Amino acid sequence: MPITAKICGLSTPETLDAAIKGGASHVGFVFFPPSPRHLSRERAAQLAARVPDHVARVGVFVDPDNAQIESAIDAGRLDALQLHKTSPVRVAEIKARTGLELWAAVAVKTRTDLDAARTYTAAADRILYDAKTPESAALPGGMGVRFDWALLDGFRHPMPWALSGGLDPDNVAEAIRRTRATLVDVSSGVESAPGIKDETKIAAFLKAVATL
Ligand SMILES: O=C(O)c1ccccc1NCC(=O)[C@H](O)[C@H](O)COP(=O)(O)O
Numbered sequence: 001m002p003i004t005a006k007i008c009g010l011s012t013p014e015t016l017d018a019a020i021k022g023g024a025s026h027v028g029f030v031f032f033p034p035s036p037r038h039l040s041r042e043r044a045a046q047l048a049a050r051v052p053d054h055v056a057r058v059g060v061f062v063d064p065d066n067a068q069i070e071s072a073i074d075a076g077r078l079d080a081l082q083l084h085k086t087s088p089v090r091v092a093e094i095k096a097r098t099g100l101e102l103w104a105a106v107a108v109k110t111r112t113d114l115d116a117a118r119t120y121t122a123a124a125d126r127i128l129y130d131a132k133t134p135e136s137a138a139l140p141g142g143m144g145v146r147f148d149w150a151l152l153d154g155f156r157h158p159m160p161w162a163l164s165g166g167l168d169p170d171n172v173a174e175a176i177r178r179t180r181a182t183l184v185d186v187s188s189g190v191e192s193a194p195g196i197k198d199e200t201k202i203a204a205f206l207k208a209v210a211t212l
Pocket of ligand 1: 008009028030032035036037038060061062082084130139140141142143144145146164165166167185186187188189
């Protein structure tokens with residue numbers, strides 16, 4: 001099975017183009033004001049217009065309300081929604097309301113954290129296993145934190161899934177070999193500073209994925 005990749009938190013035409021040129025299957029647009037990657041609706045619309053049909057636009061949210069979601073879907077021409085810190089009931093509501101592909105982020109630090117994945121079976125289309133960020137952290141994702149991939153050993157995934165958290169061009173091949181992920185997601189591992197994507201790192205990450 002080919003390995004695919006989502007480059008998350010893109011905010012400029014140049015870095016978006018680098019992700020598309022490098023073969024990303026998904027591009028992520030963050031809609032969360034505290035994030036250095038947050039996009040205004042205007043910026044999202046400009047970027048969305050550059051994305052070809054074969055690349056999926058994923059909107060990233062933290063327990064959003066309906067108005068936030070609807071304006072972002074329109075502006076970003078979103079194909080999928082990635083929801084952090086959002087309950088299974090709320091994910092199901094959003095799915096019913098939008099009809100879009102829904103990804104539920106599950107924050108992982110211990111094996112017990114994986115149990116949350118099963119609570120989304122009736123609501124989400126995909127689980128994104130992401131590293132749990134510290135309680136004091138400003139963001140629930142995009143912090144370059146990695147979890148112990150061995151936690152996924154022998155775990156029966158309840159639905160399609162993706163691996164995230166602390167991936168970068170140097171460790172993504174090992175992560176894929178270790179976990180057998182078929183979709184990987186990266187943000188800060190392809191940045192030169194928080195929120196500043198680096199075209200060279202994006203290309204290196206996608207090359208590392210493509211060579212597997
Ligand atoms: O990236 C953000 O700023 C962000 C803000 C709020 C919720 C989620 C966020 N990012 C989620 C992602 O999809 C990241 O790609 C994922 O957490 C991995 O990030 P990183 O460890 O930096 O590669």
